[in-house]
Amino acid sequence: MIKTLYVIRHATAEDGGNSPMFRDFDRDLTSTGIIESARMGKFLASKGIKFDLIVSSAAERAKATAKIFAEQLHYDADAIVIDDTIYGGGPRSYLSAVNQLDESVNVVAIFGHNPDVTFFSEYLTRADVGGSMDKAGVIILEFEDIKWAEVSSKMAKFLGYHTPQTISHS
Numbered sequence: 001m002i003k004t005l006y007v008i009r010h011a012t013a014e015d016g017g018n019s020p021m022f023r024d025f026d027r028d029l030t031s032t033g034i035i036e037s038a039r040m041g042k043f044l045a046s047k048g049i050k051f052d053l054i055v056s057s058a059a060e061r062a063k064a065t066a067k068i069f070a071e072q073l074h075y076d077a078d079a080i081v082i083d084d085t086i087y088g089g090g091p092r093s094y095l096s097a098v099n100q101l102d103e104s105v106n107v108v109a110i111f112g113h114n115p116d117v118t119f120f121s122e123y124l125t126r127a128d129v130g131g132s133m134d135k136a137g138v139i140i141l142e143f144e145d146i147k148w149a150e151v152s153s154k155m156a157k158f159l160g161y162h163t164p165q166t167i168s169h170s
Contacts, residue, residue: 002106003144004142005108005109005124005143005156006051006108007110007121007139008066008069008117008136008137009114010057011032011064011135011164012030013027013029014028014029015027024059026060027060029068034064034068037064037065040069041070041071050073050107051108051109052108053105053107053109055108056080056081057082057087058086059087059113062087063082065136066109069111085097091123094120099150103148117137118133121133121139121141124151124156125141127158137163138163140162142157143155
């Protein structure tokens with residue numbers, strides 16, 4: 001059975017400034033980020049992509065990105081799984097989230113943050129993502145004849161990398 005993993009970086013978020021009252025965790029999407037998310041979600045929908053499961057970091061900007069993608073892909077936003085370990089947990093937290101997936105799930109999207117999403121994607125493949133994944137960027141990875149619990153280094157086939165800048169304007 002083939003399993004497909006979409007590793008997605010959150011879209012453009014508020015700067016946050018230097019205010020000590022403003023937590024990085026609470027940064028929301030900007031209007032640009034909302035547009036990026038909608039375009040990328042629509043792009044995946046146009047390719048016939050259907051997620052069995054969406055997992056997101058608990059940070060506001062990742063959750064907002066995941067919800068907009070879900071809307072475009074006709075996925076129930078209330079069914080998005082929020083993983084509290086992803087934000088600030090490093091690439092290992094992403095691997096842990098994947099390793100814990102139920103075997104009934106074949107197509108999953110995980111929404112998170114740089115640099116972890118870049119490191120995680122490169123860890124799973126032999127691909128060089130190019131230093132830093134773009135905001136709202138989507139990396140598509142495939143695993144053949146493997147259980148989620150067995151996923152580890154260099155086991156994924158790199159199927160593609162799409163960003164708001166590389167998809168056609170439609």
